[in-house]
Structure formats: C-alpha cells, structure tokens
Amino acid sequence: MPRTNDEAAAALQEYAELFALTGGDAFRVRSYQKAAKAIAGYPRDIGSADVRQVPGVGDAIAKKVTEYLERGSFRQLDDLRSKVPDGVRRLTRVPTLGPKTAMMLFDRFQIDSPAALAEAIEGGRLKGVKGMGPKTLDNLLRGIAQLEAAQGKVHIGVAMEVAERVVESLSEYAERIDYAGSLRRMKDLVGDVDVLAVASPEIMDRFKEQPYVSEVIASGRKKTSVRTSAGLQVDLRVVPAExxxxxxxxxxxxxxxxxxxxxxxxxxxxxxxxxxxxxxxxxxxxxxxxxxxxxxxxxxxxxxxxxxxxxxxxxxxGELPTLVEISDLKGDLHTHTDLTDGIASLEDMVAAAARRGYSYYAVTDHAPDLAMQRMTLDKARAQREALRALQASHPKMHLLHGTELNIGPDGSVDWPEEILAEFDVRVASVHSHFQQSKAEMTARFIAACENPGVDVIGHPTTRKIGRRGPVDADWEAVFKAAARTGTVMEIDSYPDRSDLPADLVRLARHHGVKFSIDSDSHAIPHLDHQRFGIGIAQRAWLTPDDVVNTWSLTRLRRFLKG
DNA sequence: GCCGTTTTCGGCCCGACTGTTTTCAGTCG
Missing domain, CATH: 3.30.210.10 (DNA polymerase, thumb domain)
Structure with missing residues (x-):
C-alpha cells in the first residue's frame, strides 16, 4: 500500500476543506478533492512516480505535492492552517454542519469545537439566529452525540495502516514484532494499537524517532506509548522471546x-x-x-x-467452525469504475482483479437514480459490451456485468424487471432518505429483498464510521425477508463502512441469510479491502458455505435470482 | 485548479431534501 500517496492525499484533502471554509471557489475545492482521491487511489507510489501522471493533477497541485513530499507540508496549507482553528474543521465533522455554518459559528460566536457548539445550543445562545430553527439545533445536538460515540476511536483501515507501518519501521531492530489487541481481533473500531516485540531496549529509542510519532506519552524499558500524527495511541511492549x-x-x-x-x-x-x-x-x-x-x-x-x-x-x-479465509474468496461482487465515481478505468480494474487470481469479478457501477453519477441505460449497456469484449483477454476470470441500484424511499429500484434481467449481478443499496422511521425503513428493505431483480443488499446499514450512524430498521424482519427470498446481505469491506457489522452478520446468519464479502472498490488499491470484510465474517463465525463469493461460479449463478 | 474527438477558454457532477423561508441557502450522495 503506497502510504506516501495516502499522506499526500490527506494533506490535499485538508487543504480542500480549509479552502472551502475560508470561502474559496467551489470548483477549485472540487479540484483539490478530486486530485486527493486520485492520488490516494493511484496504484503506484508518487514518491517514485511522476505525480503529474495522476489524472486530475496539473502544474499547481503537482507543485504542492512535491513540496509536501520534501517537507511534509506546503506553503498554502501552512497559511490556511494558521487562519482556521483546528476546532472549526472539527465542527464540519458534525453531520448536517457544513463549511458555511461552521465559519458563521466561529466568526459570530467564537464556537470552535463540537463540544462548544453543544454548550451554546443547550445554553440557548443560538436561539433566534437566522437559519438556526429548533429542528436544526436539535439535529446538530444529535449529530454531536453521534460524533462523540466514536470519539477517540478510528476505523480499522486507519489503525491497520498505522500498525503495519510501525511493524515495518521497527522490524530491523526486532527479532520478532507484531501487533496484538483489538486490531488483531479485527474489530471495526480501534481505540489504540498494541505492538509486541522481542528486542533489546534500544528499540524504544528507534520507535520514538519515527516520523509518524507526534508525541511521546510515556517511555520505559518494557513499554513506550506514543501518539501518532493520525491521533492514534500506539503502545510498544518488549517481551521475552520465551x-x-x-x-x-x-x-x-x-x-x-x-x-x-x-x-x-x-x-x-x-x-x-x-x-x-x-x-x-x-x-x-x-x-x-x-x-x-x-x-x-x-x-x-x-x-x-x-x-x-x-x-x-x-x-x-472441539466444535469451532472452520472460518472463511481470504484465500477462500473466488471473486468480488461489488466494484466501480470511472464510468461513475470510481477513479480507474474498466480495463485497469479488470486487469488488477485478474492479477488477484479471481475466478469471477463483477463490475457494478451506480444506476441512474443517483443523479450525480449521470448514469444512463445506454452507458450501462455500452459498458456491458466493453466488458464482454475484455473477456477474451482474461480467459481465467469470468467477467460479470452488474449494477449498484438505489433503493428508493418506497423500496423500488431504478429499473423495471426486464431491464434488471439484463444484468448478471444486481446489488441494491440505500443512498438517500436515511432518516426514515424504523417502520418505513424496514418495509423499504423488505420490498427490495422481494424484488426478483435484486440479488444483493449493499452496505445495509449505510453507516460511515465517524460521519454517519446506521439507519434504523427492524433487522430481524429484514433478515427473515432476505432468507426467505434468497437475497444476499453484503459485508461491505470498505473499512469506514464495515457494513454489515459483525453483530448484525451473526443475527442474519441465525436467520439463514447468505453473505457476499465485497470490496466496493473505487480504485485499484481498494481491492485489498476484502481482508477487512473477512475479519468481520470471522468475528461472526462465518464458514465458506455462508459466503456466496467463495462458491464456484456455477453454484453462485444458480443461487442468484433470475 | 483541471481539462480538451466542439481544446487554451469556459465549462466543470446534478438534483433533492431539510428547515427554513415567503423564495432559498446549505448540505448531501
């Protein structure tokens, strides 16, 4: 995983946010965000490749990135950081609170953190402020509470990257070194990273010198605790080899x-x-x-x-189940290309999938009802032709043409049954109306399960860790419907989704539901994320038989509807 | 700030929802 890319992308993303907060041009904001996304998803390390090769990166951004690679920041970023307090950026993490409101709250009320905002709302300081009616204030309070629920914890993708970096950076000083803790248990939320090493005490000094260490909390011969630049605490313990x-x-x-x-x-x-x-x-x-x-x-x-x-x-x-392993996976049933919001071409995604040795691979770009993606039936059909043409170059991997449908508020999806029948794999997901009541949401999912043109429910709870909570549904009722109709529940492996979470997988399995462990890739490096989905599946005690994309293509096709 | 099979300027991802408003700004996917 090209870490340099992720760091440079994070710096650009931060710059985009600060630029938006200070009233910068929206199109330029989008340019920075687009470039950040493209750099993060670029399959080669920009430390050694020419960053100008990355689509969406021109002269101006290339210069910023080059400066970032040299000294860990760039001039314009430093400027904006000094103008906008950290807390204002944190304010925009509150759901429904965007840059405009955040800046107004800071300028007029000196509110510079979610906690200060909660205090101001509860103290009645924002009563009567234009645009801040009772419902808005109430929503903000709920957003803050949601934010605080995950406080101090990060999703597994962030924690794993830190842990692997620590292990790699110190392996030359250790006889053995590995991470333990909740990360090794593959929890979706991780509070701190525990690393164990068999090494001489000098490893502690090497540890404290690492560039990712921003603060040393405590340090002794047996244990050193640091905080990393990502804000995550890492404990390194030296243990006896025996x-x-x-x-x-x-x-x-x-x-x-x-x-x-x-x-x-x-x-x-x-x-x-x-x-x-x-x-x-x-x-x-x-x-x-x-x-x-x-x-x-x-x-x-x-x-x-x-x-x-x-x-x-x-x-x-002696009754532990034989858990599903990453090597059991024969394919991926939910992936995107640059036809919609992915950043890699169909050809590149398919080639990358083929290198992983899959037996089958589904391309499931977004369907038309997600307006921003500008998808049309013609585009989908043209993509299908392109995919069929690609098949000849990949004799060992069966290419499946799919779609990611949008489950509307009433449970209907983008296309009628006869159009849906053209696709090999139909994933259907909720992308709007997250606030529906439990009864409405439950009926919505059940209707989607009962649709003969829907094979898989994608990222069912629609949560985004640290940004958006799960939708409210009677999951027991939904899972019963899924089992009855042979609708697969997805384990979306994208680490900030981790959706379904393990406790719901366990419940679903109890009702006889089958699962697909998908990457929901929007770039080539994302194909690796399936390992996180495997972690969720293992936490829920799933066996290969529970997971449809460990099956042969023949068995899979027989199981999918239509 | 990026981009180009309407190419060096003038577009750029569009539409809907929410809460507020009395015609719309802000936010989201």
Whole structure:
C-alpha cells in the first residue's frame, strides 16, 4: 500500500476543506478533492512516480505535492492552517454542519469545537439566529452525540495502516514484532494499537524517532506509548522471546475471552499469565500461542473469535467452525469504475482483479437514480459490451456485468424487471432518505429483498464510521425477508463502512441469510479491502458455505435470482 | 485548479431534501 500517496492525499484533502471554509471557489475545492482521491487511489507510489501522471493533477497541485513530499507540508496549507482553528474543521465533522455554518459559528460566536457548539445550543445562545430553527439545533445536538460515540476511536483501515507501518519501521531492530489487541481481533473500531516485540531496549529509542510519532506519552524499558500524527495511541511492549506466545495471547484479548481461558487453567490447578501457562514452576506452554490452547485441551481460537461469545466452550468441545479465509474468496461482487465515481478505468480494474487470481469479478457501477453519477441505460449497456469484449483477454476470470441500484424511499429500484434481467449481478443499496422511521425503513428493505431483480443488499446499514450512524430498521424482519427470498446481505469491506457489522452478520446468519464479502472498490488499491470484510465474517463465525463469493461460479449463478 | 474527438477558454457532477423561508441557502450522495 503506497502510504506516501495516502499522506499526500490527506494533506490535499485538508487543504480542500480549509479552502472551502475560508470561502474559496467551489470548483477549485472540487479540484483539490478530486486530485486527493486520485492520488490516494493511484496504484503506484508518487514518491517514485511522476505525480503529474495522476489524472486530475496539473502544474499547481503537482507543485504542492512535491513540496509536501520534501517537507511534509506546503506553503498554502501552512497559511490556511494558521487562519482556521483546528476546532472549526472539527465542527464540519458534525453531520448536517457544513463549511458555511461552521465559519458563521466561529466568526459570530467564537464556537470552535463540537463540544462548544453543544454548550451554546443547550445554553440557548443560538436561539433566534437566522437559519438556526429548533429542528436544526436539535439535529446538530444529535449529530454531536453521534460524533462523540466514536470519539477517540478510528476505523480499522486507519489503525491497520498505522500498525503495519510501525511493524515495518521497527522490524530491523526486532527479532520478532507484531501487533496484538483489538486490531488483531479485527474489530471495526480501534481505540489504540498494541505492538509486541522481542528486542533489546534500544528499540524504544528507534520507535520514538519515527516520523509518524507526534508525541511521546510515556517511555520505559518494557513499554513506550506514543501518539501518532493520525491521533492514534500506539503502545510498544518488549517481551521475552520465551513468552512471546503467552504475551500475544494476553495482549490480544479480549478481556472476556482471557477470563474464560484463565478459568480453564485454574480449574486444572494451573496459572496463565502474559508470561506463560504454568503448573507450579513448570512451564507448560509460553513461546507459542497455539500451544497454550492445546495444553488447555482446547482448539486454537482464531483472534477474531476471541470475544467471550461462547468460543471457549465451543473450543473445549472441539466444535469451532472452520472460518472463511481470504484465500477462500473466488471473486468480488461489488466494484466501480470511472464510468461513475470510481477513479480507474474498466480495463485497469479488470486487469488488477485478474492479477488477484479471481475466478469471477463483477463490475457494478451506480444506476441512474443517483443523479450525480449521470448514469444512463445506454452507458450501462455500452459498458456491458466493453466488458464482454475484455473477456477474451482474461480467459481465467469470468467477467460479470452488474449494477449498484438505489433503493428508493418506497423500496423500488431504478429499473423495471426486464431491464434488471439484463444484468448478471444486481446489488441494491440505500443512498438517500436515511432518516426514515424504523417502520418505513424496514418495509423499504423488505420490498427490495422481494424484488426478483435484486440479488444483493449493499452496505445495509449505510453507516460511515465517524460521519454517519446506521439507519434504523427492524433487522430481524429484514433478515427473515432476505432468507426467505434468497437475497444476499453484503459485508461491505470498505473499512469506514464495515457494513454489515459483525453483530448484525451473526443475527442474519441465525436467520439463514447468505453473505457476499465485497470490496466496493473505487480504485485499484481498494481491492485489498476484502481482508477487512473477512475479519468481520470471522468475528461472526462465518464458514465458506455462508459466503456466496467463495462458491464456484456455477453454484453462485444458480443461487442468484433470475 | 483541471481539462480538451466542439481544446487554451469556459465549462466543470446534478438534483433533492431539510428547515427554513415567503423564495432559498446549505448540505448531501
């Protein structure tokens, strides 16, 4: 993963936001955003490639990026950063609060954080302000509450990038090094990153020197805690080589899982700690994590299952399911191209998918009802022809032409059944009217499931971590409808979506629903995101049989409607 | 600020919803 690209893209995105906040031209804002997106999704490292090759990057942006690569910022960004307090930018994170309102709140009321805004609303300071009626204020308060719910945590995509970077940057100083904690359990929200190392204490100094470290919180011989530039806390612990496995077991958690495992040890008259499994002074297991589970007479419990949801009892009975693995996936059923809001061409996306060794691959660009995408039936059909023509160059991978439909407020989708029948895969997703009542939303999803032209419900809860909460629906009723109609529920692997989340996957599976683990790729690097979807699936104890895109194409086609 | 098979200027992703307004600004996907 080209990290330089992500960082440069983040700087440009920040610049776009600041530029918008200070009343900059909207078309230029869009240019910066477009370039940021293109750089983030560019398959080559812009540190070594010419950034001008990236579509949407011209002379002016290339100059900014070049300066950023040299010194970690650029002049115009520094200027705007000094003009706009950080808190104003944070204000725009509140749903329904955009740049105009944020700037007004700062200029007129010196409000510079979501917390200050909540205080001002509750104190009645904004009563009677033009454009700020009771409903608006109420919505803002709810938005702030939502924001605070995820506070201090980041989604797995951010945490994984930090963790992998820490591990990579320190591996030359360590005999062993790996991340543990909730990230290893593949939780969708991560509060901090735990890294364990077998190394000499000098690794702590090397750690503190890393460019991604913005603040050292605490530092000793055994443990150092830092905050990274992404705002995430990382704890590095040096552990003895002979207790590596026990330390991984202990620091991977969860607390509930560890309590249950330790109880097993106690029942046998043994003791389990981060240093090993002991019978008195005798070491029964310590260096190897799996041996600890074996010594306790149970199956090895994969980290995503370690949540205290009965996995210890199941492992003792030898009844843990065989979890779906990334290598089981035979394809991807939800991806985009630059025909709509993706940034890579059909040819490039298909070629990248082929390199992954898939047996099948569906292109599912947006359907017309999402007006901004300017999709038409003619364009979709032309894309289908182009895809069929590409098939000859990819003899090992079956190309499927799909679409991502929009589920309207009443549950209907973009096209009538006879048009839907032309597509190989029909994903249908909610992209509007997020505020519907629970009853309306439930009826909406059920109607979509009952549509014979809908195969998969895409990113069902429509949440965006840190930005938008899930829609309200009676999921039990929706899943029953999905199971009854043979409608697949998607596990959208895009890390800020992680949707369905694991608890809902578990509920859906209980009702007999099948799943597809899709990347929802909008650029070539996004194809990698399926690993996050696999994490969700494993947390929900899914087996390959539960996941339709582990199946052969023949079985998949038989299962899909129409 | 970017871009070009109407190419160096003049467009650029469009339309709908929400809450407010009395005709529309702001926000979103």
């Amino acid at each position: 207790s590596w496995g026990a330390a991984m077991q202990y620091f991977t958690g969860s607390k509930e899982h560890n309590v249950a495992v330790r109880e097993m040890a106690v029942k046998k008259g043994w003791k389990l700690s981060e240093y090993g499994l002991f019978d008195g002074d005798t070491v029964l297991a310590a260096a190897d994590e799996a041996e600890i589970y074996t010594a306790l007479g149970m199956q090895y419990v994969p980290p995503p299952m370690r949540e205290g949801h009965g996995e210890v009892a199941a492992a003792l009975r």
